[in-house]
Amino acid sequence: xxxxxxxxxxxxxxxxxxxxxxxxxxxxxxxxxxxxxxxxxxxxxxxxxxxxxxxxxxxxxxxxxxxxxxxxxxxxxxxxxxxxxxxxxxxxxxxxxxxxxxxxxxxxxxxxxxxxxxxxxxxxxxxxxxxxxxxxxxxxxxxxxxxxxxxxxxxxxxxxxxxxxxxxxxxxxxxxxxxxxxxxxxxxxxxxxxxxxxxxxxxxxxxxxxxxxxxxxxxxxxxxxxxxxxxxxxxxxxxxxxxxxxxxxxxxxxxxxxxxxxxxxxxxxxxxxxxxxxxxxxxxxxxxxxxxxxxxxxxxxxxxxxxxxxxxxxxxxxxxxxxxxxxxxxxxxxxxxxxxxxxxxxxxxxxxxxxxxxxxxxxxxxxxxxxxxxxxxxxxxxxxxxxxxxxxxxxxxxxxxxxxxxxxxxxxxxxxxxxxxxxxxxxxxxxxxxxxxxxxxxxxxxxxxxxxxxxxxx
Numbered sequence: 231x232x233x234x235x236x237x238x239x240x241x242x243x244x245x246x247x248x249x250x251x252x253x254x255x256x257x258x259x260x261x262x263x264x265x266x267x268x269x270x271x272x273x274x275x276x277x278x279x280x281x282x283x284x285x286x287x288x289x290x291x292x293x294x295x296x297x298x299x300x301x302x303x304x305x306x307x308x309x310x311x312x313x314x315x316x317x318x319x320x321x322x323x324x325x326x327x328x329x330x331x332x333x334x335x336x337x338x339x340x341x342x343x344x345x346x347x348x349x350x351x352x353x354x355x356x357x358x359x360x361x362x363x364x365x366x367x368x369x370x371x372x373x374x375x376x377x378x379x380x381x382x383x384x385x386x387x388x389x390x391x392x393x394x395x396x397x398x399x400x401x402x403x404x405x406x407x408x409x410x411x412x413x414x415x416x417x418x419x420x421x422x423x424x425x426x427x428x429x430x431x432x433x434x435x436x437x438x439x440x441x442x443x444x445x446x447x448x449x450x451x452x453x454x455x456x457x458x459x460x461x462x463x464x465x466x467x468x469x470x471x472x473x474x475x476x477x478x479x480x481x482x483x484x485x486x487x488x489x490x491x492x493x494x495x496x497x498x499x500x501x502x503x504x505x506x507x508x509x510x511x512x513x514x515x516x517x518x519x520x521x522x523x524x525x526x527x528x529x530x531x532x533x534x535x536x537x538x539x540x541x542x543x544x545x546x547x548x549x550x551x552x553x554x555x556x557x558x559x560x561x562x563x564x565x566x567x568x569x570x571x572x573x574x575x576x577x578x579x580x581x582x583x584x585x586x587x588x589x590x591x592x593x594x595x596x597x598x599x600x601x602x603x604x605x606x607x608x609x610x611x612x613x614x615x616x617x618x619x620x621x622x623x624x625x626x627x628x629x630x631x632x633x634x635x636x637x638x639x640x641x642x643x644x645x646x647x648x649x650x651x652x653x654x655x656x657x658x659x660x661x662x663x664x665x666x667x668x669x670x671x672x673x674x675x676x677x678x679x680x681x682x683x684x685x686x687x688x
Contacts (some may be wrong), residue, residue: 235551238544239641240290247277250307255603263684264599264669264678266608266631275606278636281327282447282573283487285640288539291491291532292653298528303519303567307527307534311497314534318469318541319476321499325505325513328524330447330485331356332517337443337483337498339512340505341407342366350410350445351389353467355616357410357445359678362621365627369397374685377630379568385424386568387415387452389431398438403614409435412445413452413475417612419633420448422455425463425475432478434550441480449475450489451573452548458541460514467542481505488574490536491640495529549573553638555645559652565659568633575637578655581614583662589614591668591688594632600665601634605654615680629652 250273262268266279273325277284299305305501309328315324328334338360342348346366353368361368371393376386389411398406409431414422434440453471456463463471475483480502486495495591498513500506525533539545548612550573557571560578568577579592585591594613601607613632620627635649658665671686 238548239288241557247275248272250606252603255606259599263672263682264595264687265685266598266610268604269602271604274608276292276643276651278607278609278651280484280610280636281488281637281639283492284642285487285531286642287491287493287532287536288641290539291535294526294531294535298531302522302529305527305531306532308521311530311534314537315499315663318472318537318627319482319499320473321476321482321501323500323503325498325500325506325509325517325520325529326327326523326525327496327513327517329487329494330483332524333483333485333496333498334360335635336509336512336516337481338364339516340509341413343407345405345561347397347401347406348408349406350396351387351412351415351423353410354412354416354445355678357412357616359618363623363677371397372415372418376415376421379566379577379582380525382569384422384455384570385427386421386570387412387423387429389423391427391430391434393432394431398434398440399404403439405441407439408441408443408480410443411446412447412480412560414448414455414573416448416531416574418631419577420451420574421568422452422573424460425456425471426460428475428478430639437589442478444476444479444482446482447485447488448573449484450540450546451550453541454543454550455573457543457645468543468546472541479483486533489540490533491540492529492533492536494534495525497523497533507564518573520536536578549640550637552643552645552648556636556638556648556651560655561649563652563656563659565655567629575635577612577631577633577635580611580632580634583659584665584668586666587664587668589628589632590626591670592685593668594634595685596665596668597623599633599669601655604658605650605655607636607651607657609634611635611680615683616681618619618677 258273264424299307349369351372358368360615373390375383465565482499566579566582580597584593594611612635617629667688
């Protein structure tokens with residue numbers, strides 16, 4: 231008999247979590263203005279708001295923390311991280327930042343100006359926010375297959391090369407500072423990009439003289455899918471695949487809070503010394519000196535160790551199989567979500583579940599609130615609230631996909647927790663026809679509104 235799958239780690243420390251009553255949750259979510267970001271952590275039983283900074287570090291990462299060098303300039307921790315980035319990504323130059331959006335802020339300050347066009351594959355919220363804040367335009371070139379949640383396609387994060395070339399033809403080269411490839415593509419459901427597609431993007435970039443940057447938050451999960459889904463890579467190690475992936479990019483931003491399994495940290499990697507020098511000015515202004523940026527020495531140590539662990543197949547297999555486990559449960563219950571299962575989360579199709587509600591009532595947010603009321607499970611809306619308003623017309627943008635994202639923290643929950651999530655969502659799904667109203671906005675910020683928006687039940 232074949233042995234069942236088991237996690238590639240054992241648990242050394244635990245943290246208690248508390249259940250609550252529905253009456254409690256009704257009171258709390260109302261006080262939070264129906265924004266799950268406003269809930270206190272102790273009001274949540276299973277927290278799937280994000281996989282960013284919520285993972286459990288290993289014993290080796292905790293050991294690395296104790297060896298941190300907190301020198302202001304030239305710390306040994308900086309050089310340890312520098313060497314690890316060179317080893318894994320092949321980049322000679324890097325700048326530490328306190329997290330991914332800080333890396334975007336520094337890099338885009340050096341590269342993006344008003345009127346620019348930035349094509350990519352479904353830019354995520356902070357990426358688009360930083361682009362639009364600079365009065366530039368993000369253009370989505372994701373393949374059409376990504377928007378059919380029932381279609382099983384191995385690389386739904388791919389860019390449509392015809393769409394991309396149309397953009398490159400339409401605008402002069404000086405108006406396009408970069409093409410951004412997000413690996414994996416979060417907004418389309420944690421979907422990977424194939425190396426064949428990456429090579430195609432690189433060829434077009436070379437043809438039109440444009441740089442290629444990677445949004446690298448979940449690069450290791452992307453490499454796992456290349457190994458398991460793309461012909462010719464099945465015998466390659468994750469680290470070998472990563473090295474090839476990054477040979478086609480000019481620069482990268484990294485939210486290390488995801489695939490490097492740390493609670494805080496990020497960086498920018500550069501192939502070009504001139505771009506590195508230009509970005510250094512902004513890093514010093516916004517983050518800190520170039521050898522610590524927004525990070526302490528101990529955090530750089532933990533990040534270097536996390537990059538090493540996060541690019542090992544056994545760890546990635548354990549991590550992604552847990553997401554697949556939850557997906558299989560939801561599929562068994564007939565609950566629609568983005569197929570195939572992504573690397574870090576299940577993206578539940580709110581349009582299909584709450585199809586009777588008008589789009590103006592924020593379907594995915596409504597579903598997220600209902601799941602919290604059902605069992606104290608906190609997910610996040612990836613839909614109209616996150617899509618924000620058009621910067622010119624100030625009208626709501628209604629995306630093709632309305633998702634409730636259930637992001638699974640790394641090495642935190644057991645499959646018993648996945649069972650609770652699946653049954654709770656099934657209970658909501660079973661009573662979906664009784665959910666007859668959604669929400670309206672009472673107060674919102676002018677950009678990235680979903681973090682602080684205040685809502686009222688209709």
